Amino acid sequence: MLQYPELPLGSPLIDAELPDPRGGRYRLSQFQEPLLAVVFMCNHCPYVKGSIGELVALAEKYRGKVAFVGLNANDYEKYPEDAPEKMVAFAEERGIFFPYLLDETQEVAKAYRALRTPEVFLFDERRLLRYHGRVSDNPKDPSQAQSHDLEAAIGALLQGKDPPLAEAPAIGCTIKWKPGNEPEVRIG
Numbered sequence: 001m002l003q004y005p006e007l008p009l010g011s012p013l014i015d016a017e018l019p020d021p022r023g024g025r026y027r028l029s030q031f032q033e034p035l036l037a038v039v040f041m042c043n044h045c046p047y048v049k050g051s052i053g054e055l056v057a058l059a060e061k062y063r064g065k066v067a068f069v070g071l072n073a074n075d076y077e078k079y080p081e082d083a084p085e086k087m088v089a090f091a092e093e094r095g096i097f098f099p100y101l102l103d104e105t106q107e108v109a110k111a112y113r114a115l116r117t118p119e120v121f122l123f124d125e126r127r128l129l130r131y132h133g134r135v136s137d138n139p140k141d142p143s144q145a146q147s148h149d150l151e152a153a154i155g156a157l158l159q160g161k162d163p164p165l166a167e168a169p170a171i172g173c174t175i176k177w178k179p180g181n182e183p184e185v186r187i188g
Contacts, residue, residue: 006132007113009166013127016108018071018101021084026099029127031067035157037150038121040114040175041100042074043090044081047172050140051118052094058151059098066154070100073109074117074176082176106181113183119170120150124157131157133168 007014013036017027028038039055041048059068074082084102091100103109112121118139122131131153136145153163177183 006167007121007129009129009132011129013123013129014108014111016103016111018103018108020099020101021087024099026069026101028069031069033065033067034125035062035066035154036123036127037066037068037154038112038123039068039070040073040109040112040117040119040121041070042072042079042082042117042173042176043086044074044079045117045173047116047139048118050138050142051135051172052096054135054142054148054151055118056095056097058154062154062158065158068098070096070098071103071108072100073103073106073114075106075178075181077178079176106175106178109175110181110183115175115183116170116172117175118172122150122153122157122163131163131166131168133165134170134172137168137171139171 013028015029017025019025072082072087076083087100118135120135121129124130135150136142137147138145149165149168156163
Protein backbone atom coordinates (compact mmCIF):
# COMPACT_ATOMS: atom_id res chain seq x y z
CA MET A 1 0.00 0.00 0.00
CA LEU A 2 1.28 3.46 -0.84
CA GLN A 3 1.57 5.82 2.12
CA TYR A 4 2.30 9.50 2.40
CA PRO A 5 3.24 10.43 5.97
CA GLU A 6 0.87 12.92 7.56
CA LEU A 7 1.94 15.93 9.56
CA PRO A 8 1.77 14.62 13.15
CA LEU A 9 -0.66 16.14 15.61
CA GLY A 10 1.17 18.50 17.93
CA SER A 11 3.43 19.73 15.13
CA PRO A 12 4.17 23.46 15.19
CA LEU A 13 2.77 25.79 12.54
CA ILE A 14 4.82 25.69 9.38
CA ASP A 15 5.14 29.36 8.60
CA ALA A 16 5.15 30.74 5.08
CA GLU A 17 4.56 34.02 3.30
CA LEU A 18 2.35 33.73 0.26
CA PRO A 19 0.77 36.10 -2.24
CA ASP A 20 -2.88 36.99 -2.46
CA PRO A 21 -3.85 37.21 -6.15
CA ARG A 22 -5.34 40.64 -5.38
CA GLY A 23 -1.81 41.93 -4.78
CA GLY A 24 -1.17 41.52 -1.05
CA ARG A 25 1.02 39.10 0.85
CA TYR A 26 0.29 37.24 4.06
CA ARG A 27 2.44 35.35 6.54
CA LEU A 28 0.70 32.48 8.30
CA SER A 29 2.23 33.52 11.64
CA GLN A 30 0.77 37.04 11.40
CA PHE A 31 -2.74 36.06 12.48
CA GLN A 32 -3.49 36.84 16.12
CA GLU A 33 -6.76 34.96 16.63
CA PRO A 34 -6.63 32.13 19.21
CA LEU A 35 -7.02 29.46 16.50
CA LEU A 36 -5.74 29.26 12.93
CA ALA A 37 -7.33 27.11 10.21
CA VAL A 38 -5.08 26.55 7.18
CA VAL A 39 -7.31 25.15 4.43
CA PHE A 40 -5.89 23.70 1.23
CA MET A 41 -8.52 24.38 -1.41
CA CYS A 42 -8.99 25.32 -5.06
CA ASN A 43 -11.71 26.58 -7.39
CA HIS A 44 -12.60 23.61 -9.58
CA CYS A 45 -12.98 20.76 -7.06
CA PRO A 46 -16.63 19.75 -6.46
CA TYR A 47 -15.77 18.93 -2.83
CA VAL A 48 -14.48 22.47 -2.27
CA LYS A 49 -17.52 23.91 -4.05
CA GLY A 50 -19.73 21.84 -1.74
CA SER A 51 -17.81 22.81 1.41
CA ILE A 52 -17.07 26.46 0.80
CA GLY A 53 -20.40 27.65 2.16
CA GLU A 54 -19.74 25.85 5.44
CA LEU A 55 -16.18 27.19 5.59
CA VAL A 56 -17.35 30.78 5.02
CA ALA A 57 -20.12 30.35 7.62
CA LEU A 58 -17.61 29.01 10.17
CA ALA A 59 -15.20 31.87 9.43
CA GLU A 60 -18.05 34.33 10.01
CA LYS A 61 -19.36 32.57 13.14
CA TYR A 62 -15.90 32.45 14.73
CA ARG A 63 -14.62 35.80 13.45
CA GLY A 64 -12.05 37.12 15.94
CA LYS A 65 -11.58 33.65 17.42
CA VAL A 66 -10.44 31.61 14.41
CA ALA A 67 -8.40 32.93 11.50
CA PHE A 68 -9.13 31.09 8.26
CA VAL A 69 -6.59 31.09 5.44
CA GLY A 70 -7.21 29.31 2.13
CA LEU A 71 -4.23 28.02 0.14
CA ASN A 72 -4.40 26.99 -3.51
CA ALA A 73 -1.46 24.77 -4.50
CA ASN A 74 -2.90 23.34 -7.72
CA ASP A 75 -1.02 23.37 -11.03
CA TYR A 76 -3.15 26.01 -12.73
CA GLU A 77 -1.43 25.53 -16.08
CA LYS A 78 -3.09 22.11 -16.31
CA TYR A 79 -6.18 23.27 -14.39
CA PRO A 80 -6.80 26.83 -15.64
CA GLU A 81 -9.93 27.20 -13.50
CA ASP A 82 -7.53 27.42 -10.52
CA ALA A 83 -5.50 30.32 -11.99
CA PRO A 84 -4.85 33.36 -9.76
CA GLU A 85 -7.33 35.64 -11.52
CA LYS A 86 -9.99 32.94 -11.21
CA MET A 87 -9.22 32.67 -7.48
CA VAL A 88 -10.27 36.32 -7.10
CA ALA A 89 -13.52 35.69 -8.99
CA PHE A 90 -14.20 32.47 -7.02
CA ALA A 91 -13.69 34.31 -3.71
CA GLU A 92 -16.06 37.10 -4.76
CA GLU A 93 -18.73 34.69 -6.03
CA ARG A 94 -18.59 32.52 -2.88
CA GLY A 95 -18.32 35.32 -0.29
CA ILE A 96 -14.84 34.29 0.82
CA PHE A 97 -13.65 37.20 2.97
CA PHE A 98 -10.61 35.48 4.48
CA PRO A 99 -7.25 35.42 2.67
CA TYR A 100 -7.14 32.98 -0.25
CA LEU A 101 -3.46 32.62 -1.14
CA LEU A 102 -1.47 31.04 -3.95
CA ASP A 103 1.12 28.34 -3.21
CA GLU A 104 2.58 28.46 -6.71
CA THR A 105 5.75 26.50 -5.89
CA GLN A 106 3.69 23.89 -3.99
CA GLU A 107 6.34 23.98 -1.27
CA VAL A 108 3.84 24.82 1.46
CA ALA A 109 1.51 21.97 0.46
CA LYS A 110 4.47 19.59 0.51
CA ALA A 111 5.66 20.89 3.90
CA TYR A 112 2.18 20.31 5.35
CA ARG A 113 1.98 16.95 3.56
CA ALA A 114 -1.38 18.01 2.19
CA LEU A 115 -2.97 15.71 -0.36
CA ARG A 116 -6.56 16.87 -0.90
CA THR A 117 -8.87 19.80 -1.41
CA PRO A 118 -10.39 20.69 0.94
CA GLU A 119 -7.98 19.65 3.66
CA VAL A 120 -7.85 21.50 6.98
CA PHE A 121 -5.01 21.97 9.45
CA LEU A 122 -6.29 23.58 12.68
CA PHE A 123 -3.75 25.09 15.06
CA ASP A 124 -4.33 26.16 18.67
CA GLU A 125 -3.23 29.34 20.45
CA ARG A 126 0.32 27.97 20.78
CA ARG A 127 0.16 27.24 17.02
CA LEU A 128 0.36 23.49 17.49
CA LEU A 129 -1.63 21.22 15.17
CA ARG A 130 -4.72 19.97 17.02
CA TYR A 131 -7.02 18.88 14.17
CA HIS A 132 -6.30 17.62 10.68
CA GLY A 133 -8.70 16.50 7.99
CA ARG A 134 -12.11 17.16 6.58
CA VAL A 135 -14.68 19.89 7.00
CA SER A 136 -17.50 17.33 7.30
CA ASP A 137 -18.25 13.74 6.35
CA ASN A 138 -20.15 14.91 3.25
CA PRO A 139 -18.22 17.76 1.67
CA LYS A 140 -20.13 17.61 -1.61
CA ASP A 141 -23.46 18.11 0.19
CA PRO A 142 -23.08 19.47 3.74
CA SER A 143 -26.86 19.35 4.22
CA GLN A 144 -26.49 15.55 4.25
CA ALA A 145 -23.50 15.53 6.60
CA GLN A 146 -23.78 13.50 9.78
CA SER A 147 -20.53 14.82 11.27
CA HIS A 148 -19.24 18.41 11.07
CA ASP A 149 -15.76 17.57 12.28
CA LEU A 150 -14.06 20.95 11.78
CA GLU A 151 -16.78 22.81 13.69
CA ALA A 152 -16.65 20.23 16.50
CA ALA A 153 -12.86 20.66 16.73
CA ILE A 154 -13.13 24.45 16.80
CA GLY A 155 -15.81 24.36 19.49
CA ALA A 156 -13.80 22.00 21.69
CA LEU A 157 -10.55 23.94 21.37
CA LEU A 158 -12.24 27.25 22.16
CA GLN A 159 -13.55 25.62 25.37
CA GLY A 160 -10.07 24.40 26.27
CA LYS A 161 -10.89 20.78 25.44
CA ASP A 162 -9.42 18.28 23.01
CA PRO A 163 -11.26 17.89 19.71
CA PRO A 164 -13.67 14.92 19.80
CA LEU A 165 -11.97 13.67 16.65
CA ALA A 166 -8.44 14.98 16.13
CA GLU A 167 -7.92 13.36 12.73
CA ALA A 168 -10.61 12.74 10.15
CA PRO A 169 -9.39 11.76 6.67
CA ALA A 170 -9.87 14.60 4.21
CA ILE A 171 -12.46 13.85 1.54
CA GLY A 172 -11.88 15.62 -1.74
CA CYS A 173 -9.92 15.93 -4.94
CA THR A 174 -6.19 15.33 -4.94
CA ILE A 175 -3.90 18.33 -5.11
CA LYS A 176 -2.89 18.74 -8.75
CA TRP A 177 0.90 18.53 -8.61
CA LYS A 178 3.20 20.02 -11.19
CA PRO A 179 5.18 17.37 -13.08
CA GLY A 180 8.06 16.12 -10.94
CA ASN A 181 6.65 17.82 -7.85
CA GLU A 182 4.52 14.93 -6.63
CA PRO A 183 5.13 14.02 -3.00
CA GLU A 184 7.24 10.98 -2.31
CA VAL A 185 5.27 8.01 -1.10
CA ARG A 186 6.53 4.89 0.55
CA ILE A 187 5.28 1.35 0.29
CA GLY A 188 4.23 0.09 3.65
